[in-house]
Amino acid sequence: MSAADQDTVDQDWDEGNPERLYVIARGRSPLAAHTTFDLVTLIISRSQPTPTMQPEHAAILRICGSPLSVAEVSAYLRLPASLVTVLLADLHAEKRIEVRAPIPKAALPARSLLEAVIHGLQRL
Amino acid sequence: MDFSGSESVPGPQEEDLLPASVATAVKVVIVGGFGVGKTTLVGSVSEIRPLTTEETMTQAGAGVDDTAGIERKSFTTVAMDFGRISISDELVLYVFGTPGQERFWFLWNGLFEGALGAVVLVDTRRLEVSFDVLGRLEDRGVPFVVATNAFPGSPDHPTEELRAALDLPAEVPIVRCDARSRESSRDVLMALMRYLYDLSAQPV
Amino acid sequence: MLRAGSSPGSRLATAVLVCLTPAVVMAATGVLAASAASPGTRTGIVWCGLVGAAGAVVETLRRRHAVAVVREQCARQEQELLRRLARQEAGMVELARVALPEAIARLQRGDFPDDVLTAFETTDTVAGPEFHQARLAVLRAVLEAVDNEEGMRESAQRAFVNIARRVQAIVHRQAVDLRAMEDRHGTDPAVFEDLLRLDHGNALVGRLADSIAVLGGARPGRQWNAAVPLYSVLRGGMSRILDYTRVELHPVSDVAIVGPAVEPLIHALAELLDNATRYSPPQTRVHLTAVEVQTGIAIEIEDGGLSLGEEGRARAERMLHEAQAGLDLNDLGETPRLGLAVVGRLAHAYGFQVSLRPSAYGGVRAVLIVPQHLITTAPATGRAHGLGGMASESRPAPGTAMPSTAGPRRQGPATAPVPAARSSHRPLPRATAESEPAGPDAVPVVGDRTPNGLPQRRRHAAPSRAGAPTRAQVREPAPEPVQPGMWLAAFHDGVNGRAPSTATGGGHTSEESPGKGEQ
Structure with a gap:
């Protein structure tokens, strides 16, 4: 009868968000997307967000007007990189974004690349 | 019927935009123990305000009753922060700072894949903190340079003394830096690039 | 007083009969005496008989009047009794149809039994004090029984709610921790995926606990202040x-x-x-x-x-x-x-x-x-719907100097009563300090030192991307796994009065390895 009154005292108020990340990922595995995206894979929007889109997708399309790395998208959206790659994979499959892969993994960098970097750093 | 909510996600500011012509991104990693100056170094060289990809907070007993009898396990805040340097119209360099302690090595997943190399930032007052990191990088075969951050009052050991203590081969560069200085921090990255350049010249 | 089966009509006939009998008997006795006596005395006898008969008639008339009075009294009494009976009947019906349901309802609304009882006392004196007492006794007995039942139901509910609350507390903490872990392992898709699965399972447990709490009459577990x-x-x-x-x-x-x-x-x-x-x-x-x-x-x-x-x-x-x-x-x-x-x-x-x-x-x-x-x-x-999350609150929006203008609504420092214990850590703009907590970082113990007093490291084997044993493997031999059945064996030993450390005690089967008992 009065149980509800008794526990008003020790209840903590919730901050944050009632949604959990798996709902945002809609149950898809981040493992598949992982092969396509590195932290420094560059993302560029190729279409405008639409009103019926999942808000996270819309946000990615909106902020990637100029190239952004996956790490930056993750930081702006405040979502873990693995979740961001799931969302990016959706957009990539729908050809809504362009994906610019970093240099091939597990290979020594080309001398020309290193020269370019050294040159660039010198101008800093 | 719209998602104006997504508008509240702040995107990059106007001056932080990369040109659309950028085709390739490369990354280097700055590793070091707590308080050794990684974030400072990243902030010094980055053209954007450093961002973080992960961060957690501790919510120690925020009004939570203890009837459940469960010890509140608080999570240490882990920040893997990163900055960006535009090298050219086609090339951009990302600099990631990550904790070097063994208990944070899980953060290295995905971070070192494809990285050009690493900078091990050490504090000469606590040299031993970096031992695990150096061993780990050697194990992973990641090329690295060592940078000693000049803290006020930190002992100024001769380079060869440090090399002996760190048991590093002669070819691994050891450089001094002031992580607060843009030029000094840039020179650390330059040292890494020159070292990588030299390595690429060697017959495989 | 009244015999069953005697109708008023037959009662009247009987009364008349009874009244006239003395006169008839007196007259008959006079006639018999006169016929048997001498003529000299006959006249006296006849007179006596006449007087006697007359007296008997007068007496009969007097009695008849008395009977009528009594009969009237009886009728009044009867009326009185019938009225009381009707009131008692009505009182009983009222108790059953009105008083009891209302009293129980009031009890269930939380009134005390004594108060309810007082409210249902009646001032009706017609039904009689005994009836009144009995009525109150019935009310009291029922109210006490119901109150008892309510009390038990309530304590059962409280117990349910209490357990549910504890489960909720655990689940909530787990949820916070899992969200933190999802951030921590955000770059590791395999771990991240596993964490999502745990997170989901945790939410299902939470809903069950929430349901029990709600059915137990409590509020749902969590509260949102914005x-x-x-x-x-x-x-x-x-x-x-x-x-x-x-x-x-x-x-x-x-x-x-x-x-x-x-x-x-x-x-x-x-x-x-x-x-x-x-x-x-x-x-x-x-x-x-x-x-x-x-x-x-x-x-x-x-x-x-x-x-x-x-x-x-x-x-x-x-x-x-x-x-x-x-x-x-x-x-x-x-x-x-x-x-x-x-x-x-x-x-x-x-x-x-x-x-x-x-x-x-x-x-x-x-x-x-x-x-x-x-x-x-x-x-x-x-703010954007799913963007961000609990764990991101301590982080200012990147690229924005003022979180209050572009920051999420629920995260504004002015509106959210952030617990003091919450980390106020934020990545700092350029060149100030490490954004990591400068917590006590365990400095590894170093055995060797260089001649200059610097700690001495030992280089790892030449770089090779595969095959080289990791340092962690070298330094940390996996701890001997505790065999799951061990505590059961120890328990058995204890119950059977054997010292837990001796595996050689009588009655042990030969398969039991001696090492087991020492763990």
């Missing part, structure tokens, strides 16, 4: 069901639900969504939409399951309404009943209108109407 966008509320509901991937969330209007209604709405929606996904074929979608209606927001959940017949619909809606009655332990056993009972409770407590109708998709269309006063127009500062 309005939450409707879209987030809907996804919050989805996050608490098993088959959330089948739910198709359609765009909704940009409104928010006021804080106090957020948790009950999420919970009610989760139960309705759970029903919808559970009782429709697994390959079908469940559609979740929300439209603005005159009275508020109508949230619709349509599934493609079997259509609900009129009978089934009526039964389900009855369940929704009966749910307000209280904790029925039967509800806890059956899933649809549990869910509907919870929805019914929450709807009653928060003014949601819930109806179930056949759906155009062939299944059931559940409509939950959130009343206007629980809805607020999302302010311009409203």
